[in-house]
Amino acid sequence: MTMFPLTPEPLTREAFAPFGDVIEASDAVRHFTINAGNTERYHDLAGIDAGPDGRVVVSIFRGQPRTLPFKVKMMERHPLGSQAFVPLSGRPYLVVVAPAGTAPGAQDLRVFAARGDQGVNYAPGVWHHPLLALDTVSDFLVVDRSGNAPNCDEVQLALPGLIPAACPGLVPTAP
Ligand SMILES: NC(=O)N[C@@H](O)C(=O)O
Numbered sequence: 001m002t003m004f005p006l007t008p009e010p011l012t013r014e015a016f017a018p019f020g021d022v023i024e025a026s027d028a029v030r031h032f033t034i035n036a037g038n039t040e041r042y043h044d045l046a047g048i049d050a051g052p053d054g055r056v057v058v059s060i061f062r063g064q065p066r067t068l069p070f071k072v073k074m075m076e077r078h079p080l081g082s083q084a085f086v087p088l089s090g091r092p093y094l095v096v097v098a099p100a101g102t103a104p105g106a107q108d109l110r111v112f113a114a115r116g117d118q119g120v121n122y123a124p125g126v127w128h129h130p131l132l133a134l135d136t137v138s139d140f141l142v143v144d145r146s147g148n149a150p151n152c153d154e155v156q157l158a159l160p161g162l163i164p165a166a167c168p169g170l171v172p173t174a175p
């Protein structure tokens, strides 16, 4: 089985903008001091969307680590709402996305290496691979939609993508 080589890239707000939001305490986002100077608020970081008939829910995903090299054989999307992942374990992880719309092929995938202090929020309908924790069992706070209508479409990739063992974009968590 041939596979399509995928190259991880560092996660930045700009690069991830076509797919959603990056959730991080960066000087590039609006932030201001509150609580009589004790606390800095990094404000309004992600567009949380549960749609007209959904409810926003907060969960914790405890992910088992994936082994690299990793074959990306499927992708999924949530057409009715956004889905945000914020790491609680402080460890790097991988994010694989493709633009909302037509089912992606391996050549449409983007792979981002996220630091342990960066979260992501997938906009509704953005194709993504399910959680890709690395190295050790990792917890993530997840903010997404709960509702009655089905909200998870899956697609199998005719040609799998391959994430290499040595991910140049994987950087240690910021000090
Ligand atoms: N199925 C589920 O809730 N998780 C996936 O949506 C995922 O993106 O990890």
Ligand code: NI
Pocket (backbone or CB within 6 Å): 076, 078, 083, 128, 129, 130
């Ligand atoms: Ni998902």
